[in-house]
Amino acid sequence: MTEILNIAHLNIALKKEPTRLLVKDVAFQLSAGKTTCIVGESGSGKSLTALTVMGLLSQQLLATGQVLFNGVDLTTLNNKEMQSIRGAQIGMIFQEPMTSLNPVLTVGYQIGEVLSAHKGLKGETLALKVGQLLTQVGISADRANSYPDELSGGQRQRVMVAMSIACEPALLIADEPTTALDVTVQAQILTLLDELKNRMQMAMLFITHDFGVVSDIADDVIVMFRGEIVEAGSKEQVLGNPQHPYTKALLDCVPDVAGKKTLKPIDYAWLNQNKVAG
Ligand SMILES: Nc1ncnc2c1ncn2[C@@H]1O[C@H](COP(=O)(O)OP(=O)(O)OP(=O)(O)O)[C@@H](O)[C@H]1O
């Protein structure tokens, strides 16, 4: 299996408060053609971990450790070097497409921008490629001239998918990309991402709160709690035979399809008393 990303000893803290770690000693690897889901409660450090890989961490924060992408340590790159990788070799999709798309530019123009910046495409070749990408994500090529507000939420997220895969990245990072969508559209986007990942043999890092999503698309699962990875393994291991008390607690508050399971809220007092993390 080709290793695409290898993170080791990743710590993230506020520069002005370096001893209070927001992300603690995080380590994991991603391989080509595989999807790893990160789950965990709000504030557990999922987005900070993803932002570090994209080189988009806030200036107020400092990340230390190793983030090897195709053998290159991203933490050693300057802004310009990182810009040439971001969007080209590492694609990204975020939760709310309206905040990532520019409302005054057509979606075709915005997809085209990625290709002209990283691949130098222009004119007819560029227009053709934009049309192909739209078709690939299930939108008719003639919608290239539409503005974001003329598209539905699901279509806008498809445009974001088209932008993120335009340069055929080796790694795709998706931070809760379907949370704002209704369940049927969510299922369509998940299927689309899964197909593209298989076809292009990308490594996919997928952040979600939703165990339904995990069971649909994950190969591997990482569980984060208070800045640490408390459990990691194959989907079958983590969902079928969870070992850590927080993972068990998290799974206990997910409803089953029949709605017959007794749901238990997470007992934070117990987790604190037993010092499971943090
Ligand atoms: N720029 C920042 N300055 C200070 N603290 C920050 C900053 N960004 C994030 N944090 C803190 O770091 C912690 C981890 O944040 P992060 O965004 O990674 O959480 P998350 O797991 O993605 O949560 P969610 O599920 O809500 O998106 C949180 O406690 C958050 O308040």
Ligand SMILES: [Mg+2]
């Ligand atoms: Mg987040």
